[in-house]
Amino acid sequence: MALSLVWVVLTFINPSTSIDNIITWSTGGCGPDLGSDPSEPTFYDDPNLSYAFGEEPMKDWDLKRREWLKLHPSFAASEEKVLLVTGSQPNVCKNPVGDHLQLRLFKNKVDYCRIHGHEIFYNNVLLNQKGTGFWAKYPLLRASMLAHPEAEWIWWVDSDAVLTDMEFKLPLERYKDHNLVVHGWWNMLYEEKSWTSLNAGVLLIRNCQWSMDLMERWTSMGPQNPDHEKWGKAQKSLIKDKAYPGSDDQSALIYLLIKEKDRWADRIYLESEYNLHGYWLGIVDGLDKISKGYMEIDREVDLLRRRHAEKMSLFYGAMREKHMKDRGFWKENVRRPFVTHFTGCEPCSGEHNSMYTWEACWNGMQKALNFADNQVLSRFGFVHPDLLNSSLVSPLPFDFPA
Numbered sequence: 001m002a003l004s005l006v007w008v009v010l011t012f013i014n015p016s017t018s019i020d021n022i023i024t025w026s027t028g029g030c031g032p033d034l035g036s037d038p039s040e041p042t043f044y045d046d047p048n049l050s051y052a053f054g055e056e057p058m059k060d061w062d063l064k065r066r067e068w069l070k071l072h073p074s075f076a077a078s079e080e081k082v083l084l085v086t087g088s089q090p091n092v093c094k095n096p097v098g099d100h101l102q103l104r105l106f107k108n109k110v111d112y113c114r115i116h117g118h119e120i121f122y123n124n125v126l127l128n129q130k131g132t133g134f135w136a137k138y139p140l141l142r143a144s145m146l147a148h149p150e151a152e153w154i155w156w157v158d159s160d161a162v163l164t165d166m167e168f169k170l171p172l173e174r175y176k177d178h179n180l181v182v183h184g185w186w187n188m189l190y191e192e193k194s195w196t197s198l199n200a201g202v203l204l205i206r207n208c209q210w211s212m213d214l215m216e217r218w219t220s221m222g223p224q225n226p227d228h229e230k231w232g233k234a235q236k237s238l239i240k241d242k243a244y245p246g247s248d249d250q251s252a253l254i255y256l257l258i259k260e261k262d263r264w265a266d267r268i269y270l271e272s273e274y275n276l277h278g279y280w281l282g283i284v285d286g287l288d289k290i291s292k293g294y295m296e297i298d299r300e301v302d303l304l305r306r307r308h309a310e311k312m313s314l315f316y317g318a319m320r321e322k323h324m325k326d327r328g329f330w331k332e333n334v335r336r337p338f339v340t341h342f343t344g345c346e347p348c349s350g351e352h353n354s355m356y357t358w359e360a361c362w363n364g365m366q367k368a369l370n371f372a373d374n375q376v377l378s379r380f381g382f383v384h385p386d387l388l389n390s391s392l393v394s395p396l397p398f399d400f401p402a
Contacts, residue, residue: 031074032072032075032150033074037072042067042068042071043067043068044068051127051139051142051146052127053138053142053216053219054224057212057213057216058209059209061145061208062208065149065207065208068149069149075149076150079152079172079173080152080172081151081153082116082118082119082151082153082170082172083118083121083144083148083151084112084121084155084157085120085121085137085141085155085157086109086122086156086158086159087122087123087124087136088122088348089124089348090124093350095346095348096350098347098348098349099348101347101348102347102348104369105161105162105347105369108163108369108372109163111166111372111373114310115310115314115376116169116314118155123140127139127140127143128224130223130224131219131224132223133248134248134249135219135224137156137249138215138218138219138222138249141154141156141205141215142212145212148207151207152207153204153206154205154206154207155203155204156203156205157339158202158341160343160345160346161202161277161341161342162339162340162341162342162365162368163372164287164339164340164371165335165336165337165372165375166317166372166375166376167314167316167317167318167321167336167375168338169317170204174269175204177267178269179206179210179214179268180203180204180205180206180211180214180268181205181268181269181271181276182199182200182202182203182253182269182271182276183198183202183270183271183272183275183276183277184271185197186270189258189270190258193238193239193240193254193258194239195239195242195243195250195251196241197254199250199341200253201250201277201341201343202276202339210267214256214264217256217260218249218253218256221235221247221252221255222252223247228247229246229247231247232245232247232248232251234255235247235248235252235254238254238255238258238259239251239254274338275332275338276338276339277341278337278338278339279341280341280343280345281356281360281364283340283368284340284363284364284367287367287368287371288387290333290336291374291387293329293334294320294336295401297329298320298401301319301320303319304319304320304323305399305402307381307398309379310379310380313379336371342361342365345361345364345365347365366390367387367388369390370390371387377393378396381395382394382395382396383396
């Protein structure tokens, strides 16, 4: 009705207007406006703006971001706007297969972002020459917040982490009152003061002033601080199972949550209901069994076997999740792990933790990457029949796995 009325009005103004023109015109304004930038000054025009830590701390970021969004209403922020940030070292990998693995690990994250409509930024330079190792991500997170004021959440994923449930949607509504989300358990943190009480290798951080303040405090324990060795000792005295003698970001966060609980804890969510971080050694041997469980559900539900466009993956994923829950399959070691994190494998350098063999790391990464890739390739009509054989794919027959 509305479209017909528009057509009548516009054909009266311009008799050559066609219904196809109307459809193009009525849909053309959707999405962000990439063709203009208002001339009104924003925080970007401030010559004192610093993208780096250790210089001028960011102040009034919430206001500055809000004013930028008012000038760019097509980018209006929402809880669903996520920028995934990941990266690797600037140099060629020492491990002969390291660069190959880095490419596959990056492809995995690109696939997930394409399916879920997230944007992704891959970085391979140090934004702070002192901020190496664990600490390299924080200058990047700060710069990403400034470069992407339209993003509500910045999602850091370590390069050696594999997203192994391509249909799982981040439950962002759950975090509406929080600004930082990491995998962890409060009881292990406060009762045991354990280094494994949380993991900082995969985290969601809200694009806001609170996060800027937290990272400023957090990184004050890092290598850019002349007293960082002192912080390593302070962390070690508090966290009894901390193995690394220096100050690392995970220990620093635990330290802040214990010593400065009143300032930070209320806005931090420790997620334990799904694998925001899943330790690879306890996951990879069960992936074949998990695949069979999903095939069993697909075999029982005709609609889940229907071929569909990749853009419809989330619709079918939500349907599959419902049937998994109804069958009691929505639990650890039965459902797909969301993140499988290859901590200690060091795929680029090859200098893996001595408690594993490189063969175990290599086979585990092949399994996890192909397990995730099968969820993508199936929309293109193919599948890896053997999770340990990355080069072999087979066409999926119609109505598989009936």
